[in-house]
Amino acid sequence: MQARSIARELALLGMSQLSDKPGQLAHQDFQALLQAAVNTLTVEAKDTLETAADELKRGSSQLVDSDIKANDLDSGRSMVEQAITLTQAAINRLATALELPEFIQLTNQKEVRAFAQELLSNAAKYQADVDERLNTAMVAWQLKRLPRIDRDILRLAVVEIEYLGTPDRVAINEAVELAKRYSGEDGYRFINGVLRRVVSGEVAAPSAAKVPDAPIN
DSSP, rough: HHHHHHHHHHHHHHHSOOOSSGGGOOTOOOHHHHHHHHHHHHHHHHHHHHHHHHHHHHHHHHHHHHHTTTTTTHHHHHHHHHHHHHHHHHHHHHHOOOOHHHHHHHTTTTHHHHHHHHHHHHHTTTTHOOOOOOOOTTTTGGGGGGGGGHHHHHHHHHHHHHHSSOOOOHHHHHHHHHHHHHHHHHHHHHHHHHHHHHHTOOOOOOSSSSSHHHHHO
């Protein structure tokens, strides 16, 4: 797993802890936000395993019922198909759950934490400018009308492009991958379209400088 990809996902989860009001973004404890994101992943892993266990149990019951309660071949076949569907869903959930412990472990790497914090701090610092640019790019739509997760994915991508020097293609591809995991088909397609309008020059650049402040020696 790429360190920066992990950092982006960690930052996205941390973004959910940020206020949507720019005036309330100062003096955030970004390390605390990142730890909250890791805690969210830990809970997700537990819930995923519990859901998978329930699906396996229901699938097993369906197989038993298909043998005992089925009145004819068609109803028996239907019960077996339902059992297979439940079992497949459980397998998919288990695969996801097995990836999470490794992901959680990798979030503690210094490089991952540093980039995630950089994303969060710049997202907080430039949110007003980023939101203005996104609203312009969406033309007949408004950022505030989007699901929170979609807003945050868009914000992180624009922050990377405008303030952290990430190549447009990389930032857009990473945003699309995040949307596929946390949003949906309509979400990732919409996000892809908005970001392509942002980088195509169809909207004006934000008034703030496009590079982060130079460190103080």
